[in-house]
Amino acid sequence: MHSKVAFIGIIMCIMLALIHMISILQQRKIEEEYKFIKSVKVTIPMEKLTSLTPKRNIQYDSENKNNNYKFIIYHDSLQCSSCELKRLTIWNSIISKTKASGVGMDYYFIFSPLNGGEEKFKSNYLDSRLLYPIYIDSEGKFSQDNPFIHQSRKYRCFVLNEDNRIVFIGDPTKNLDIENLYIEFLEKLKLQ
Numbered sequence: 001m002h003s004k005v006a007f008i009g010i011i012m013c014i015m016l017a018l019i020h021m022i023s024i025l026q027q028r029k030i031e032e033e034y035k036f037i038k039s040v041k042v043t044i045p046m047e048k049l050t051s052l053t054p055k056r057n058i059q060y061d062s063e064n065k066n067n068n069y070k071f072i073i074y075h076d077s078l079q080c081s082s083c084e085l086k087r088l089t090i091w092n093s094i095i096s097k098t099k100a101s102g103v104g105m106d107y108y109f110i111f112s113p114l115n116g117g118e119e120k121f122k123s124n125y126l127d128s129r130l131l132y133p134i135y136i137d138s139e140g141k142f143s144q145d146n147p148f149i150h151q152s153r154k155y156r157c158f159v160l161n162e163d164n165r166i167v168f169i170g171d172p173t174k175n176l177d178i179e180n181l182y183i184e185f186l187e188k189l190k191l192q
């Protein structure tokens with residue numbers, strides 16, 4: 001009986017050690033991905049994007065177009081564009097907090113709706129009560145120019161510095177932890 005208990009104990013220890021090793025390997029992989037992503041220079045093909053402005057003349061872009069920072073929020077055709085469009089009002093709070101921090105930041109909401117769905121998407125946008133402009137990428141040029149976008153959904157929301165390099169990754173509208181990290185990031189920018 002004791003040998004059976006000892007055997008089970010040994011097996012449990014081996015399993016825990018394996019789980020711990022797998023966890024460490026996954027953490028290293030995530031760190032390597034982040035390091036790579038933060039080294040990439042992002043291209044924003046503005047000439048290929050269609051800009052839509054809200055019916056209301058409220059400007060959510062910064063007053064200074066020479067800002068060093070750009071917040072990119074990208075939605076591709078695999079996501080429900082209309083669903084994401086409805087969620088955009090959640091960004092009002094984040095944009096207000098950014099403005100209150102004194103950090104100049106332009107927001108680029110880039111959508112790549114399904115082929116043939118652009119007109120319905122435009123109509124939904126114009127009928128909405130959204131207060132900021134969005135960009136439509138009908139040709140999928142943004143994701144073509146930035147292939148890391150397809151690696152994971154977590155790389156679809158990020159901040160660029162003046163060199164168009166990623167300095168923050170995450171969607172602060174998804175959970176409070178990421179929002180708090182974003183607020184900390186803004187505080188660090190103010191100190192620079």
